[in-house]
Amino acid sequence: xxxxxxxxxxxxxxxxxxxxxxxxxxxxxxxxxxxxxxxxxxxxxxxxxxxxxxxxxxxxxxxxxxxxxxxxxxxxxxxxxxxxxxxxxxxxxxxxxxxxxxxxxxxxxxxxxxxxxxxxxxxxxxxxxxxxxxxxxxxxxxxxxxxxxxxxxxxxxxxxxxxxxxxxxxxxxxxxxxxxxxxxxxxxxxxxxxxxxxxxxxxxxxxxxxxxxxxxxxxxxxxxxxxxxxxxxxxxxxxxxxxxxxxxxxxxxxxxxxxxxxxxxxxxxxxxxxxxxxxxxxxxxxxxxxxxxxxxxxxxxxxxxxxxxxxxxxxxxxxxxxxxxxxxxxxxxxxxxxxxxxxxxxxxxxxxxxxxxxxxxxxxxxxxxxxxxxxxxxxxxxxxxxxxxxxxxxxxxxxxxxxxxxxxxxxxxxxxxxxxxxxxxxxxxxxxxxxxxxxxxxxxxxxxxxxxxxxxxxxxxxxxxxxxxxxxxxxxxxxxxxxxxxxxxxxxxx
Amino acid sequence: xxxxxxxxxxxxxxxxxxxxxxxxxxxxxxxxxxxxxxxxxxxxxxxxxxxxxxxxxxxxxxxxxxxxxxxxxxxxxxxxxxxxxxxxxxxxxxxxxxxxxxxxxxxxxxxxxxxxxxxxxxxxxxxxxxxxxxxxxxxxxxxxxxxxxxxxxxxxxxxxxxxxxxxxxxxxxxxxxxxxxxxxxxxxxxxxxxxxxxxxxxxxxxxxxxxxxxxxxxxxxxxxxxxxxxxxxxxxxxxxxxxxxxxxxxxxxxxxxxxxxxxxxxxxxxxxxxxxxxxxxxxxxxxxxxxxxxxxxxxxxxxxxxxxxxxxxxxxxxxxxxxxxxxxxxxxxxxxxxxxxxxxxxxxxxxxxxxxxxxxxxxxxxxxxxxxxxxxxxxxxxxxxxxxxxxxxxxxxxxxxxxxxxxxxxxxxxxxxxxxxxxxxxxxxxxxxxxxxxxxxxxxxxxxxxxxxxxxxxxxxxxxxxxxxxxxxxxxxxxxxxxxxxxxxxxxxx
Numbered sequence: 001x002x003x004x005x006x007x008x009x010x011x012x013x014x015x016x017x018x019x020x021x022x023x024x025x026x027x028x029x030x031x032x033x034x035x036x037x038x039x040x041x042x043x044x045x046x047x048x049x050x051x052x053x054x055x056x057x058x059x060x061x062x063x064x065x066x067x068x069x070x071x072x073x074x075x076x077x078x079x080x081x082x083x084x085x086x087x088x089x090x091x092x093x094x095x096x097x098x099x100x101x102x103x104x105x106x107x108x109x110x111x112x113x114x115x116x117x118x119x120x121x122x123x124x125x126x127x128x129x130x131x132x133x134x135x136x137x138x139x140x141x142x143x144x145x146x147x148x149x150x151x152x153x154x155x156x157x158x159x160x161x162x163x164x165x166x167x168x169x170x171x172x173x174x175x176x177x178x179x180x181x182x183x184x185x186x187x188x189x190x191x192x193x194x195x196x197x198x199x200x201x202x203x204x205x206x207x208x209x210x211x212x213x214x215x216x217x218x219x220x221x222x223x224x225x226x227x228x229x230x231x232x233x234x235x236x237x238x239x240x241x242x243x244x245x246x247x248x249x250x251x252x253x254x255x256x257x258x259x260x261x262x263x264x265x266x267x268x269x270x271x272x273x274x275x276x277x278x279x280x281x282x283x284x285x286x287x288x289x290x291x292x293x294x295x296x297x298x299x300x301x302x303x304x305x306x307x308x309x310x311x312x313x314x315x316x317x318x319x320x321x322x323x324x325x326x327x328x329x330x331x332x333x334x335x336x337x338x339x340x341x342x343x344x345x346x347x348x349x350x351x352x353x354x355x356x357x358x359x360x361x362x363x364x365x366x367x368x369x370x371x372x373x374x375x376x377x378x379x380x381x382x383x384x385x386x387x388x389x390x391x392x393x394x395x396x397x398x399x400x401x402x403x404x405x406x407x408x409x410x411x412x413x414x415x416x417x418x419x420x421x422x423x424x425x426x427x428x429x430x431x432x433x434x435x436x437x438x439x440x441x442x443x444x445x446x447x448x449x450x451x452x453x454x455x456x457x458x459x460x461x462x463x464x465x466x467x468x469x470x471x472x473x474x475x476x477x478x479x480x481x482x483x484x485x486x487x488x489x490x491x492x493x494x
Numbered sequence: 495x496x497x498x499x500x501x502x503x504x505x506x507x508x509x510x511x512x513x514x515x516x517x518x519x520x521x522x523x524x525x526x527x528x529x530x531x532x533x534x535x536x537x538x539x540x541x542x543x544x545x546x547x548x549x550x551x552x553x554x555x556x557x558x559x560x561x562x563x564x565x566x567x568x569x570x571x572x573x574x575x576x577x578x579x580x581x582x583x584x585x586x587x588x589x590x591x592x593x594x595x596x597x598x599x600x601x602x603x604x605x606x607x608x609x610x611x612x613x614x615x616x617x618x619x620x621x622x623x624x625x626x627x628x629x630x631x632x633x634x635x636x637x638x639x640x641x642x643x644x645x646x647x648x649x650x651x652x653x654x655x656x657x658x659x660x661x662x663x664x665x666x667x668x669x670x671x672x673x674x675x676x677x678x679x680x681x682x683x684x685x686x687x688x689x690x691x692x693x694x695x696x697x698x699x700x701x702x703x704x705x706x707x708x709x710x711x712x713x714x715x716x717x718x719x720x721x722x723x724x725x726x727x728x729x730x731x732x733x734x735x736x737x738x739x740x741x742x743x744x745x746x747x748x749x750x751x752x753x754x755x756x757x758x759x760x761x762x763x764x765x766x767x768x769x770x771x772x773x774x775x776x777x778x779x780x781x782x783x784x785x786x787x788x789x790x791x792x793x794x795x796x797x798x799x800x801x802x803x804x805x806x807x808x809x810x811x812x813x814x815x816x817x818x819x820x821x822x823x824x825x826x827x828x829x830x831x832x833x834x835x836x837x838x839x840x841x842x843x844x845x846x847x848x849x850x851x852x853x854x855x856x857x858x859x860x861x862x863x864x865x866x867x868x869x870x871x872x873x874x875x876x877x878x879x880x881x882x883x884x885x886x887x888x889x890x891x892x893x894x895x896x897x898x899x900x901x902x903x904x905x906x907x908x909x910x911x912x913x914x915x916x917x918x919x920x921x922x923x924x925x926x927x928x929x930x931x932x933x934x935x936x937x938x939x940x941x942x943x944x945x946x947x948x949x950x951x952x953x954x955x956x957x958x959x960x961x962x963x964x965x966x967x968x969x970x971x972x973x974x975x976x977x978x979x980x981x982x983x984x985x986x987x988x
Contacts, residue, residue, distance in 0.1 A: 079981075090921075090944075092923040100919060101913065105923040110936065110937070111904065220710075220711075224929070224930045224931070225930055226930075395959055398962050409953065412953075413954065414953075414955075414956060415956065417956065417957045419957055425594060428981060429598055429599040430599070431952045437718070443952070444952075445952060450584075457936040458925045458938075458944070459906075459908075460908040460909070460925035461908075461909050462909065462913065463912060465889055465892070465911060467889070482983070
């Protein structure tokens with residue numbers, strides 16, 4: 001056990017030194033490093049999977065997929081960084097006759113970043129996850145506080161990155177990983193200490209509203225406030241329109257039940273609320289959903305804390321006034337298992353009771369029955385910010401309910417036309433981040449290469465000698481990146 | 495006089511309605527609107543200039559230049575918006591075999607924006623200034639609180655925008671302008687009310703640290719925190735290296751004196767601190783600066799409040815321990831005039847007394863004499879975030895003092911190699927925004943077309959029917975913008 005201040009101070013000092021080094025690296029060098037990390041993770045075999053399985057209860061096939069996703073993140077972010085897209089090189093050449101200076105701007109790392117990994121993705125959103133990859137891609141050193149629910153998994157991943165740092169001969173502070181039990185004090189104290197440290201310049205967080213908001217508040221109350229990107233989940237409502245309910249209530253119920261209970265409901269894009277207008281279609285949907293949920297067996301949740309919170313929140317919501325049970329898994333759960341459950345309520349109750357739109361992390365859904373589309377509109381208007389909103393709709397519905405479609409556009413980062421929101425693809429077009437409280441800043445994403453943008457800031461050089469400019473801004477453009485020169489995008493040299 | 499709540503509530507409601515309309519406009523339509531605003535401002539003749547001259551005491555040639563700058567801002571931001579650069583359209587096409595969805599993302603307006611204009615640029619950073627232009631370009635409705643120091647000027651500008659809104663048949667809430675005396679209550683109360691209003695989604699501010707930080711805190715303490723971009727000025731240090739001092743102490747003194755006193759020192763990039771190492775060069779610089787400042791005549795400041803604050807802060811800094819007067823204008827000032835003054839101090843005093851690195855808004859400078867470059871390095875390390883840092887240096891200095899150069903890169907948004915920081919060109923490569931406290935978020939700029947980025951957020955559409963997608967994301971790409979399709983930049987249709 002270490003004194004937290006001494007231990008963490010040491011990590012921050014190393015990260016600060018390493019950031020000075022990273023400022024001198026090019027995007028090509030950082031991309032090469034990121035591919036090398038991906039190579040290292042590829043080499044991690046059964047031990048990694050078994051360890052993660054043991055620590056998180058996630059099934060091996062899922063973990064195998066998540067490992068591939070994690071490698072894919074490092075590689076696709078590396079390629080994006082190497083392309084120069086996040087460098088955003090802008091060059092305005094001097095024009096002495098007009099009194100214009102030579103000004104060149106690039107996006108550069110914001111400084112040392114502290115990452116708090118998630119419990120539900122031990123690879124892809126944790127120690128070697130998207131936040132770490134995007135921060136290093138941006139040119140930032142990273143300190144990861146490993147999630148206490150999977151310390152061994154995190155350590156294996158951290159070792160892969162640390163080994164890559166050694167292979168490259170980079171300063172050790174480029175990447176640091178520590179566990180809560182390395183230091184005295186609670187997780188909250190440690191997180192607060194790092195977020196408040198003057199040498200830390202940004203924070204990436206995936207987890208609960210309580211945790212994310214606490215870090216956000218600490219960061220804003222610093223003498224020098226710093227950006228915190230906290231992805232804090234949401235209820236990801238599904239609005240089902242009558243045409244769709246009438247056409248395919250049963251398949252929709254199957255899709256919804258699958259999405260709601262996938263991974264024991266432990267996804268930030270889990271569709272926790274389903275809204276429809278009363279009628280035959282919705283009745284058929286309810287009946288079908290009842291059967292679906294009935295037959296889905298409980299499975300072990302990520303850790304005892306999540307299980308306990310699930311039980312508590314599930315019970316709290318289920319016992320609210322105007323709430324009735326629609327269905328529950330026929331299989332009783334043992335300690336630690338999440339037993340799927342869906343309740344139903346009226347739009348009036350849902351609108352009147354904000355608790356019913358709170359996220360319950362786990363396989364739990366609320367079906368909201370509206371009298372008419374006016375009530376649906378009120379629900380849409382009252383919604384807080386969401387990661388996703390799904391519209392189970394036909395083209396006619398879009399035309400007939402323009403008001404609802406317009407409102408939901410302001411409430412989420414990603415809008416789905418049919419389908420289900422679970423499954424967050426790692427592509428350029430992905431937006432994983434929505435209005436508060438799903439995230440602390442809707443202008444950024446934490447999935448897809450654009451996640452890099454959170455950790456860069458623009459830096460302009462005026463009349464700077466070419467030899468001292470970063471490679472990305474030098475006349476010769478040896479990196480061959482696209483730059484905006486006097487307002488025109490070009491890859492040519494100057 | 496209106497009850498503030500009733501009056502402001504009305505403005506916010508109109509802005510919210512108009513935002514719904516703006517969401518349906520294309521970048522081409524908004525660019526056309528912005529050019530039309532520029533046309534209207536061009537037509538404003540002597541009355542505008544005379545009014546502004548009367549209200550701000552700024553000379554007519556300066557105001558003529560600022561009017562041209564303002565028009566240039568609207569046009570260049572319009573062209574940038576029309577180019578699609580801030581739309582950042584990203585399309586990842588479906589691949590059913592791989593289970594991939596069709597996902598398309600664009601950047602869209604964040605919502606209604608409240609703008610607080612600056613006193614020192616009645617055109618370019620005020621009612622019809624860069625914040626308003628960039629917010630409208632982003633697709634946001636705007637509510638401007640006109641600066642109380644130039645209400646008539648603001649009203650003329652507001653009328654030009656309002657007339658354009660009418661010409662286009664757009665909802666009136668696209669743009670609103672009001673003055674403090676429209677409503678009861680202090681400026682602070684009104685600003686706080688708007689910033690706290692749930693329908694307001696972002697704030698743009700140019701002004702004092704006190705004002706900007708207050709809005710930032712209010713915005714972060716909302717139930718739904720919102721981004722505030724506040725540009726709050728800085729002391730924009732000039733680090734002069736001995737080679738340069740030895741080579742051209744006299745011309746440097748002339749450049750520095752000119753920059754320091756230009757516009758009665760009322761620029762956010764005013765170089766309030768000058769640092770050099772003791773020696774012949776610095777002695778010659780001081781002697782030359784003494785003469786320069788001596789001969790610069792006082793001029794009327796923007797308003798009595800700024801004059802009073804200047805006098806107070808100038809006196810406070812001048813009377814600190816270890817501070818001596820180097821020079822003062824030989825011409826005594828009358829009430830309301832800023833009399834140029836430069837004081838000098840040792841690096842030790844400067845390092846020990848944080849007050850000496852506080853901004854004094856007006857023609858006042860602090861020359862800091864260091865014993866050696868180690869002291870200069872400590873000053874650089876202690877610096878708070880700046881809009882600009884200027885290095886009066888030769889190439890040899892960069893090589894010899896890499897440590898200092900590395901440190902200052904973390905402390906500013908724009909780094910000048912020689913020259914002076916006043917004169918903020920409106921170009922893509924401009925960065926007007928630096929680490930806190932010069933700004934509330936170093937990841938954005940308030941000058942140059944990139945200013946638009948502050949007010950957009952990404953929104954992804956998954957499996958959305960083409961006919962309901964925004965024009966920027968439709969297959970046909972009728973707007974002809976560059977989009978990233980499956981990771982490749984292209985202007986072709988799909």
